[in-house]
Amino acid sequence: MSTSEAPDAPCGVLLVDKDPGFTSHNAVALCRRVLNTRKVGHCGTLDPMATGLLMVVIGKATKLQDRLMCDDKEYLATMKLGIETNSQDADGQIIATRPTDHLSADAIRAAFEHYSGSFDQTPPMYSAVKINGVPCYKLARKGQSIERQARHVTVREHDILRIDLASAEVDFRVRCSKGFYVRTYAHDIGQLLGCGAHLTALRRSRSGPFRVEEAISVPALKACTRDELLARLLSIEQVLSRREN
Incomplete structure (x- = not known):
């Protein structure tokens, strides 16, 4: 046939x-x-x-x-500083809150600069990455946290579009390589700033x-x-x- x-x-x-x-x-x-x-x-x-x-x-x-x-992807996103979630975005449960009144616009810009170019990024537990054939998000829903292998990723360009210290929100644009997690990017920037963060909005504008x-x-x-x-x-x-x- x-x-x-x-x-x-x-x-x-x-x-x-x-x-x-x-x-x-x-x-x-x-x-x-x-x-x-x-x-x-x-x-x-x-x-x-x-x-x-x-x-x-x-x-x-x-x-x-x-x-x-x-192909590289481009995203427009908003992150909320001072609040961490288990999924690193607004769909997850809040797991930590920290003050943000110590932050300055310059410190936020410096954190973005730290995560520019090429670096290693660990995929979140709430992701489709498979461990022993099982997607991580299925393990995460059972309350399990498994060690994930970091991936080498690249931020080609980034622009900070808005910093609102009063609401602890940052709007930004990022152009990045394959396998890049924007919510992990926001999470890691929050960790570097010492207050935590999660993604509240994400839009892929280009591929x-x-x-x-x-x-x-x-x-x-x-x-x-x-x-x-x-x-x-x-x-x-x-x-x-x-x-x-």
Whole structure:
């Protein structure tokens, strides 16, 4: 029996602007249903709380998945100083609070500078990283904490967009390498400042040359017919050409 795909099988890359609470798996499942195909994947999980660019690969374009996942990502984020959570973001339970009245804008800027360039980062327990075949988040939900291997990551660029000492909040932009956890970045900066921190907002604005402004919204995606969704797909040739330029 031939395993080749039908000539009219859907193929391409869809840029989706993920909503909070709408998971990466939800996006894949929706595309499978609308396009009536099982061959669908995505290029880098976004946490349930996060919004922004999710690249969905369909049909033969799934062969691009590994290459696209290696592209740098850009995020816009907000961190709250003085409060730590077990997940390092606002979806987790508060595990520690500390005063922030000793902080200055200069100290915060210096902490960001400390975590620039290349360094080792330990993935959070609430992550999809697997230990002995089991995702860490499943162990974390059972109250277990397992030693995780640090990863070498790189912050290519960062900009501090707002520092509000009164509310102990910082807005920032970061462009980073594959495997980078922005919530761990916020957590580690909080540790360096001596007050702890967690992420309260996260939006992926870019992946490689692809920007969230090009993406289809989740409500629009849910309303799409098969033909409308096919018309939104970037071809393999388009994707490769943009990555080379």
